[in-house]
Amino acid sequence: MTAYAVGDLQGCHAEFVELLEKIDFDPGRDRLWLAGDLINRGPGSLACLREVRALGDAALTVLGNHDLHLLAVARGGARLNRKDTLDEILAAPDREALLDWLQSRSLLVRNDFPGQGETVMVHAGLLPQWSVNQAAELAGEVEERLGSERSGAFLERMYGNEPACWHVALDGIDRLRAIVNVLTRMRFIDAEGCLDFSAKEGLDSAPTGFAPWFRYPRGDDVRLLFGHWAALEGHAEGARVRVEALDTGCVWGGSLTALNLSTGERIAVPSHRHRR
Numbered sequence: 001m002t003a004y005a006v007g008d009l010q011g012c013h014a015e016f017v018e019l020l021e022k023i024d025f026d027p028g029r030d031r032l033w034l035a036g037d038l039i040n041r042g043p044g045s046l047a048c049l050r051e052v053r054a055l056g057d058a059a060l061t062v063l064g065n066h067d068l069h070l071l072a073v074a075r076g077g078a079r080l081n082r083k084d085t086l087d088e089i090l091a092a093p094d095r096e097a098l099l100d101w102l103q104s105r106s107l108l109v110r111n112d113f114p115g116q117g118e119t120v121m122v123h124a125g126l127l128p129q130w131s132v133n134q135a136a137e138l139a140g141e142v143e144e145r146l147g148s149e150r151s152g153a154f155l156e157r158m159y160g161n162e163p164a165c166w167h168v169a170l171d172g173i174d175r176l177r178a179i180v181n182v183l184t185r186m187r188f189i190d191a192e193g194c195l196d197f198s199a200k201e202g203l204d205s206a207p208t209g210f211a212p213w214f215r216y217p218r219g220d221d222v223r224l225l226f227g228h229w230a231a232l233e234g235h236a237e238g239a240r241v242r243v244e245a246l247d248t249g250c251v252w253g254g255s256l257t258a259l260n261l262s263t264g265e266r267i268a269v270p271s272h273r274h275r276r
Helices: 014-023 043-055 063-077 095-103 132-146 153-157 173-187
Strands: 005-006 031-034 059-061 109-113 116-121 223-226 241-246 255-260 266-270
Touching: 014 043, 014 255, 014 266, 031 116, 043 095, 063 109, 063 173, 109 173, 116 132, 132 173, 241 255
Parallel strands: 005 031, 031 059, 116 223, 223 241
Antiparallel strands: 005 255, 109 116, 255 266
């Protein structure tokens, strides 16, 4: 068995199929970890959802901010944004089955790989103040709410930049929103672990007093996999922890990348879209 981690699909279905062919992926033998944001912005969002769901237990995916946005639009009363490419999903005959499947996905997955130690994947990153066990427990709080009868109310109030700083005493919607923001939206933080939501470009766009979350040391040696940050183009420069940046900007004209989780080899296919 070979396990691969793949960066944000964002509706790049044709490239996803090409990548699976290039790595000779066999769902009866191999495993796939997907870093979230399966959908939105690209032309094949519906096809990506169907393709990944059809892989069954051969594919593990974490929820990204675009995936949660789809759920908020479909089940939380949120509005579509001008650049969204979600209409085909929302009008699909299998819409509810796809949404149910997506809503039951995790925010964090973890496993041990020979020679690599413990590996954890989330969409955006982990606060350096959180241990892996704590992060898994906090992700579980959101997953539990998404699976409950109160999921619609949560999705309706999920959006927001406050609170920007995590504190263990947070409760209610503030606590859940803070967890979601760390795991699916984080890029730059300050030394206290407070998030900045304004800067979304490369490392040189860091606001004063902020740095990429992976430039703060941790108290463990876990390998962290993340997507979300296409402007990095797969390079977490200056990292002070073991990280692998998986989003290589396929939807923006870059590439779609698979990381062999045992050997560290990267395999990529170019985007079909013009680089932006």
